[in-house]
Amino acid sequence: MSQSRTKSGYIIAAAFIGPGTVTTASLAGAQFGFHLVWALVFSVLATIVLQDMAVRLGFATGKGMSEALHHQFRLPWIKYPLVLLVVGAIGVGNAAYESGNLTGAALGLNNIVALGIGPWGGVMGGLAAILLWRGKYQLIENVLVALVAIMALVFVVTFAVSEPDWSGMLSQITDPVINTESLTTILALIGTTIVPYNLFLHASLIARQQQEHSQPASEYRRQSGIAIGLGGLITLVIMATAMQTFFGQADALNAGNLPAQLAPLLGPYAEVFFAMGMFAAGLTSAITAPLAAAYAVCGALNKPTDLTSVWFRAVWGIVLVAGVVATLTGTKPLYAILFAQAANGILLPIIALLLLYMMNTHPQLGALRNRLTANVLGASVVALIVGLTYQKLFA
Template sequence: MSQRRTKSGFIIAAAFIGPGTVSTASLAGANFGFHLVWALVFSVLATIILQDMAVRLGYATRSGMSEALRTQIANPFIRVLLSLLVVGAIGIGNAAYESGNLTGAAIGLNSIAGIGIPAWSCLLGGLAVLLLWSGHYKLIETVLVMLVAIMAMVFVVTFAVSEPDWGAMAGQLFAPVASMDSITTILALIGTTIVPYNLFLHASLIAQNEQDGSQPAGYYRRQSALAIGVGGLITLFIMATAMQAFYGQAEALNAGNLAKQLAPLLGDFAELFFALGMFAAGLTSAITAPLAAAYAVTGALNKPSDMRGIWFRAVWLSIILIGVGFTLSGTKPLMAIMFAQAANGLLLPVIALLLLFMMNRHSQLGLLKNHWSANVAGLAVVGLIGWLSWQKFM
């Protein structure tokens, strides 16, 4: 068993614990306390349900999600239409997400050396290009994921030493809020956890690394659920530390004081450590997002998913360039990150419905085909997200 094979679930968890998660969870805790924990719990459960489908699809078919979709549609017109839909949805979503990744990493680095967020975004975009072009990014990605894990542990310890008000937290936990003022934050929490491109990435990772069937499907399914659950706990602690520092206080959370929530533990070093963590989270996700888009788009267009191929490189390069372009447009940093997460939340129902279609129709699924309970759970996820989106935009 190769080392890479054992990491697919944790790569997915690391992909969604990016600067969007840190910023969105911090804003949720600072502005709404624990009143939005229900949205996080829903997001984690929904992610486990949908990623489990992606794992089973990749394992059974030995192909990515785009390839599986293309082979299951007999009508040429519908096949082309759905391929264009996948290309458009993942392309737009990942471009927005890439902007948030680069912006988040730039926020961190700019607090150490203030050359400006646009300048740092360009440098980070160039670094992501070099890493992906070389194909030797995996060791660096592992190091960055370790830095994100260290940052997560600091949030846990900070929360523990901050003397939390357990009564207030419990009261807010059992008083969920879904007001118009909170809808954008709710969609952002959903979008930063249930990331549409992770469905494509997970299926492709399983398909490419389990060609010989050396591990049972259950191994990857358990790993996926465990990794996503750990990612959800990390998000919860980020929300809790922001609640302790900002909720009910006169000072509002913004891009300049995000690190304040770590001050009870790290004191004067809080800003430096937070900056390094945001850089690690941002660059890790800035590599993963265009990589997933390349898998999705090349599969939909029936092009080789070769990392050194011209089509594969053209897709991820376009995503990075568009992401850098968004950061140069002058959009406020936290607004860019929140927009990226909300965009993911809006794109998710379309991708989830396509996944449900394949999990019921693909001839190679066998015993890994969706049962009625998985279909009900998947439709419930799509229904709630669709209702929230309707409330926001209608």
């Protein structure tokens, strides 16, 4: 099996392990210790379930999710509202999400060279634009996987040598917390893991890879589960490093002391290594958010999804420019990132319901159509997220 056939699942892991994940998991660990691990475990399992549906949809139809919706719904009164939803929720939404990616990465780099969040955001946006403009999928894929590996190595090695309090972590895992104070963080953990645009991105990547390198659906599904599980493990490690440093301590986690999580291993070099980790995480998400938006919007509008087409480049260019501009507004980065993740958690049920409908009705699915177990799991995910969101907004 060639390498080009084995990385689509890891691209999805790369997409959700961004500055938002680092920030949200760090805040969760610092403020609530391991009492919110249940929310992370739920998020990872839900992501595996939903992304598996996206894999099967892309494999069976040879199209991305928005393309499949476009062709399945023929009646104008259904079709056009769905197009508006995809363009608004994924296209416009990803532009806002992009600002969090660039801001988070700029936050880390600014701790080394104080150019300011705005200028660093512009640099990051420029790097992402160069890579996307090249239109070389294999290059994009390799860069994303390498960047995530760099970030993961920093946190995993740090946690391994930081003398973790295993008994304390275990006692908190078995004492889960859900209350008014924790709901925003819970929704943010869900939103940073079960990223709505990844459903569109994954189906498109599978359809593309299946056209170039045919292989069994089971291989894509297996790799998706493994990659997402590893991404969840990395998120757990980030939460644990913040817990070790900040939970129950007088010092509170803020934008200035995020690098302190790495101090047990790296000492005075912690700031430099954390900046590199945030740079790697930020660039992965700064690439995948515009990429996913381009696949989703072009598919919904029935436009070419080739990486070098004018429409495709226009969509990702608009998303990227909007993200760069947003970094110049001076919004407090830590809370902007947390809010973006919580907004993702609110958007997710709508996208998940559309996917569930597709997985039960699309005529091309055949044996890959949802069975009872997948429907129950998918409906349970939607119900819990809706319940948490309702509690947050109206309780």
